[in-house]
Amino acid sequence: MSKIPVAVLAATGSVGQRFVQLLDNHPWFEVVALTGSERGHGKTYGEVCRWLLPEPMPDWARMMPVLPSEAESLNGARLAFSALPADIARQVEPALAQAGIGVCSNASAYRREPDVPLLIPEVNPEHARLVEVQRRRRGWTGWITTNPNCTSTGMTIALKALQDAFGLKRVFAVSLQALSGAGYPGVASLDIADNVIPFISGEEDKVEWEPRKMLGKLEGEEIRLAEFGISAHTNRVAVTDGHLVCLSVELAGRAAPEQAAAVLAEYEAPAPVADLPSVARPVIVVREEENRPQPRLDRMTGRGMTTVVGRVRPDALFDLRLTVLSHNTIRGAAGGSLLNAELMVRLGYVS
Amino acid sequence: MSKIPVAVLAATGSVGQRFVQLLDNHPWFEVVALTGSERGHGKTYGEVCRWLLPEPMPDWARMMPVLPSEAESLNGARLAFSALPADIARQVEPALAQAGIGVCSNASAYRREPDVPLLIPEVNPEHARLVEVQRRRRGWTGWITTNPNCTSTGMTIALKALQDAFGLKRVFAVSLQALSGAGYPGVASLDIADNVIPFISGEEDKVEWEPRKMLGKLEGEEIRLAEFGISAHTNRVAVTDGHLVCLSVELAGRAAPEQAAAVLAEYEAPAPVADLPSVARPVIVVREEENRPQPRLDRMTGRGMTTVVGRVRPDALFDLRLTVLSHNTIRGAAGGSLLNAELMVRLGYVS
Amino acid sequence: MSKIPVAVLAATGSVGQRFVQLLDNHPWFEVVALTGSERGHGKTYGEVCRWLLPEPMPDWARMMPVLPSEAESLNGARLAFSALPADIARQVEPALAQAGIGVCSNASAYRREPDVPLLIPEVNPEHARLVEVQRRRRGWTGWITTNPNCTSTGMTIALKALQDAFGLKRVFAVSLQALSGAGYPGVASLDIADNVIPFISGEEDKVEWEPRKMLGKLEGEEIRLAEFGISAHTNRVAVTDGHLVCLSVELAGRAAPEQAAAVLAEYEAPAPVADLPSVARPVIVVREEENRPQPRLDRMTGRGMTTVVGRVRPDALFDLRLTVLSHNTIRGAAGGSLLNAELMVRLGYVS
């Protein structure tokens, strides 16, 4: 089988670089176009991109030209991975979907649209069907799917397992987020050296809303938000990669911490997802040590796709306290989007 | 008036050093004894102490001998500041109180004893009266007072202002704590570089209990714990000094964030405390910026004694969200203990 | 005596802020104008400036308008402290000197001009006389003096003491430089977290040349560069403030390390400088411990103006090895420039 031609939009940024790295030797996809801002047009990716990953830039990427983010420039790509900023994504992504391209977007621009799926394949693959509504309403031959914010991702995966087993009522979430979540150049070193920044613009709104869409039910043509409430505080800390979230969870039913830990550890991806190339294996790891998960030690678990949970214990006000770690640029961004694309292929939405 | 002779117990450790630094040029107190572990006896403080503060070691301290932590070695000190580890404090502190010395302890050993005041002078100076019960019950001519855990301190000050104005029902607290809170050598650099540790031994218990004692009522001879509940997650981050706490607070009454911010900013220390030499001036600063308080920028507010609050905003589940910063080795340890001593002098408990 | 009216150019940047902070309560100077880039004109300093120092913004600065960097806007300032970028300094500073203002510049723009003094008052105050040549040649009624690059500063002070005592032949210098040296936002956190950057643009050239001008002789109307050679490697490390430099020095004469340490510790500022308000007291501190100086512990020695030297020991190839620490935004930038202004006042160049 020949590989599916794909494009990476905004490939020179930090999430774009992660897309390029994860697409290296992908079994299903072949990158045929890399896009970037106007000042890079006419140059090669190797010339324009300030590569920031420890993994080397793939040789095939180095010589590719940097192209505009327009359907006619994408060399026949059937899928586009979007690392565009939200404001640009809002213009570009519909134009591509209009032109018949499937867009797997890491941008926040369309996450809240009722007919755009916000997907974590291990959590809510059935929401993918929303693209049919989307196509019909908007007259597109392509589509847009989105993956959640990097902080929402890991906690939603853990909450899904708890929701299935015990039901959810209320969730307190406090994040300690890595620097790479702010892109590049992102956070100034003088702002974070010997410091914590207790604020990330727009983040708390996303964390309080996105999990409720993903854990909601697709009823007919729309998603009914899950009814539990979330309160979030989001903080930036001096860590390169890996977002940690402290959760206190009120359940609908009773659950001893041991039961909850077992439910988390045994959580499995639904059938159409379990054997996708980039699926998290396992979906969740539960650490027994009293001081884990830790970003530096645990973020690469399952090639950065596994959600690592620890410190599952009783809560003085709600039912459970736990700590959740997720790699923000892999699981929470490029890797999540890539897995969405694999799901869309599996479900037959890529022709 | 001649100065009151005082001792610092465990003066060579990180909290002990802070005591020495804060006692330099103190208007009421004069250090007459510094104690340390046995291997330092017979040497000078300058020889034994690996001084870790940017402020220079005071000259008077450098030449003092390192003494045993025993009443007869303290050169007539009337007050002893204790930076002893909890297990040693449990033995040493009662012996000194027995011998007529007032002990202002930073150790956790006696914080939970019903007849030992757990004091923040700006919050609950009336609890100091418990030492009378303590003396009577235990037959001491001296006494022990304690200051709270470094994380409990700042949040209790903020909660006190809210309790007075609106009443408290439930509190979620998630801390991001500085390295100096673990003493020296404390946290290994390899454990915290590019990392967060989501666990601090024994800390969550303290944070869930201590504020309730301090915000409780002294009724007759005992303190009735305040009835609100606390859930705490405690984390270590790569910051030298300054503990940050994210709070979500359920109030008994209604309060708009602006009202709460005003109440916090206007909080004043009770009468016998307001003009003590080391009192926080002001007690609380409320920052208006969206991204404050920050440890590096705000920890030294009010010479490290002021509690800095920011991001006072509504909470999706409870009433208020806010962020609280407090200098852990000054306000939350040596400075707090020193202020306790000043209160005890003011109240006539030091003769 | 009424205070001398002064202006701070580019007052909103990181060096500009340090000027504002150091000028708070200055005994000789009163700030009458703060300048900034065009987008700030018509606003107050408090509105425009993202204040980054732990010390609070002085109240007098908060309400001052942000002005253009033009002579007619400076409200009669007799002195201007320049934190301008080099390219803008090149235009603005001569215009002010032309208009009769004395410019004390931290910019690199004019450091290499033969008739512009590059000054460290404790090292080469006699070079100040060059402004007379400058005025005559350029027809200015004001003048420009410059202070050296932040890395050159500390090492030049140490080298001056060694030059006076033993003569200098060759110097190897390797720096470990703080983040604040790059301004704000400066170094991206993702570039320096868990990392070192072995390159700082233009820095090695400055470090290899500037000390030779300062340690050179003013002969007639020009400075003869000192004849020793310097090889420099400059590196950026994850430290907020404080540049550390490792030096290996070949001397003209012989010197045991103990002699060299004594010469360094005893170095005194020349007569017209020794009692200036901002002079380093002492000029050099020599630490005896095997592991000092360290940036976090030693950078504030002498309110950030003292050069701290340690590890004075033999060198396997040259004569001496030593380590030098200097606060880069105080001693190496704003504080150095401020001391230059004090020298110019003392020498009668400010009317």
Next chain:
Amino acid sequence: MSKIPVAVLAATGSVGQRFVQLLDNHPWFEVVALTGSERGHGKTYGEVCRWLLPEPMPDWARMMPVLPSEAESLNGARLAFSALPADIARQVEPALAQAGIGVCSNASAYRREPDVPLLIPEVNPEHARLVEVQRRRRGWTGWITTNPNCTSTGMTIALKALQDAFGLKRVFAVSLQALSGAGYPGVASLDIADNVIPFISGEEDKVEWEPRKMLGKLEGEEIRLAEFGISAHTNRVAVTDGHLVCLSVELAGRAAPEQAAAVLAEYEAPAPVADLPSVARPVIVVREEENRPQPRLDRMTGRGMTTVVGRVRPDALFDLRLTVLSHNTIRGAAGGSLLNAELMVRLGYVS
């Protein structure tokens, strides 16, 4: 061919863990014994070891018992990898060699013995022959080889290429060393946060001597030290892994930087070494960017075995300046020792 049974001595420490990780799935070696200090005897490796690597602990290691470091406890191991502290190594390693075991030691204890090879296989494999002298003189049936100090390693590899091509006269070396080089717990976080430590005990002596042994000539039964001189300053910085060294090199012959870069990039391992399983591939990478090598981005080049060189440029005093990076726990410790073992097998010294 069945695998060669090997032991790891002091397997629970940080270098010991790296040995265990690198030996996982090794094509030639099978671990049959893990040793540790007495308090671990009778427990499993999984129970005793505080595993600090991001790579997971191999399953086979988890259940192995922690044994004493004695020949009779090593389950027939033919080779022992030693991560012992120097003082214990001095006792244990000869006892094992006496008992017929080949010891590949990372300890400094025997590096300076005239009959013990100090080996980097890509540099001086011919020195391995010294073990024949060693056996004869000491009456051993086994042997000891050592690998150099972690800082000496990378710079010696770079210097070897330059020595071969141009000859060496003098070398200035200033290191910026990672935290993992100090073992665990090693450097206290409070000592290195927002800081640099300009001192590492014993390190400068090693760096000034070891390269001269490795780059020396084996003449008859002894090594004549290479005749160039080295001056070293060693510093600790807040980096997890990867030692950076700034070098200024005086050559015997002339070399333009481009020639030197080419010589470095083209350096190849001698014949018996080039196809060993753990050999560096390539031996040296020369980066062209002005700001590389950087520890975080470059340390894992060639699975952590490749030496990365950058900034090859003229020196103001000597001939060349360059920056060298090497992974200190892989190339500079466990990986280097492992490669030594492979060389010894290849040369027939393991039976």
